Amino acid sequence: MAEAEPTAATDRELQTTANQIRRSVVEMLARAGSGHSAGPLGMAEILTVLFFRIMRHDPARPDWNERDVFYLSNGHTAPVLYATMAHSGYFPLAELGTLRRLGSRLQGHPERRLLPGLESTSGPLGSGLSQAAGFAYASQIIDRDRRRFVYVCMGDGELNEGNIWEAAMFAAKYRLGRLIGIVDRNYIQIDGSTEDVMPLDDLAAKWRAFGWHVQEVDGHDISALTGAIRHAQAVSQQPSVILAHTVPGKGVSFMEYDYTWHGKPPAPDEAQAALDSIDELERGLSS
Template sequence: MHSDVAQARSLNTSELEEMATRIRRSIVEMLEKAGSGHSAGPLGMADILTALYFRILRHDPQNPDWDERDIFLLSNGHTVPVLYAAMAHSGYFPVEELDTLRRFGSRLQGHPERTSLPGLESTSGPLGSGLSQGAGYAHVLQHIDRDPHRFVYVMMGDGELNEGNIWEAAMYAGKYRLRQLIGIVDRNYIQIDGSTEEVMPLEDLRGKWESFGWHVLEIDGHSMQAILDAVGTAKAVSHKPTVIIAHTVPGKGVPFMEYDHRWHGKPPNRAEAEEALAGLPLDAKAEA
């Protein structure tokens, strides 16, 4: 990807915030049309995915298999509406195709399926697998290809950290000092059955990651500048992997969904979608 292509896709902070609103609107619309799917997590992760796809990642939607691209893995695959929306708005496929979410034969399945859509790096259904996949990618980049310029980003849910596979991968990445591996935890404190701290307490999450040999950053997952700064710091860490614990609001931008675990795996109906969209206005100048 030439630098002019990268620059054309790189948005400033206010433009990123506007794009995040656009992505949230797409999430609401596609879930309502699908009649099934997950609402709270995708809405809460919209700022992070916007920052990644429109500012951080080295990628080229016109050449998804570009040899010099960064790798993004969505480990908590049920939140895939936010990934589809980010990919569509950045040019991987037409935005209109978002309306086919979860339909029979659609490329946009309820969990990402790698071979069905160019630009998807992995298939993720069972929780807990993404960090192992990311550690494998990063090990090859760092210790076999010896390519220091590419990074592997793994998005995880906090409820997903109940999976033991996550901590096996964390131990592996710490041992091999995989500096090109950057984990991001969507710390929204909910999972399908309720609060993470009631279902299975994560307690000292920072301390857990540090004990496995990771550099840990904690941020407001809705602050674009904080997201950009954290990734910049993570890329500068030269001797260990980094995890960014991003504190987010589940259902962010839709007040009747915010902080309510019942929206973890429920889509809005038509009336609820209209109410949600009314609260997610786009800048009039951006629409002109």
């Protein structure tokens, strides 16, 4: 089905899409007055590549039973998922302005029952990888489906959760080659640096020891992300994880690398400066 196939946008065009998504993230958070800024801004390229290039999906038929499936395990980064879905055509861009409002389909953390296209309810950390693994097991091993991939995004702070490593063992045991995890490796969590709060490195070695195929990539490089995901798709005998190194708050100069922006939105006056900063990033690409 033509509309379900990935679009043929260039890397440059996708970079522009990612920056439009960033703008939407800033606008929604500023209007909502609460929510998380750093993670969503840092994940814009990852979600853009998945939704606009890699995944087989159809915004007009969110329950299409041959679609690839995307789990957002770090549910607090919901703004970037909502913005990506709206820019993909799942719902009108104007609805982004309802984030966190009473009666909105865009809850503070994603709620599957409210918004078609969401694959799961998430927020409490550590549960997305196992759900994705359960889906992959059902699809790959029981139904012997040879087309569908299951993608799951995780935060790096989230990897403190034991549930993640239970799922990591499970996916390796059953050789879930259709399961592809992407870790937003931005080195921050609420209380500070991930390496201060609860050290994760050597993170690649940890995943390898758990039986996963591991790649490390610049999480803002559209071409590199694409290549890593395509490579992961070709790994059939073990699950794959891509450690996507990102800059928290990417695109907004005064938020970048600052962990204090993990869990707060820009104030109204900061929002305009943030949008200007993103525009500057976009202009820099053109020059």
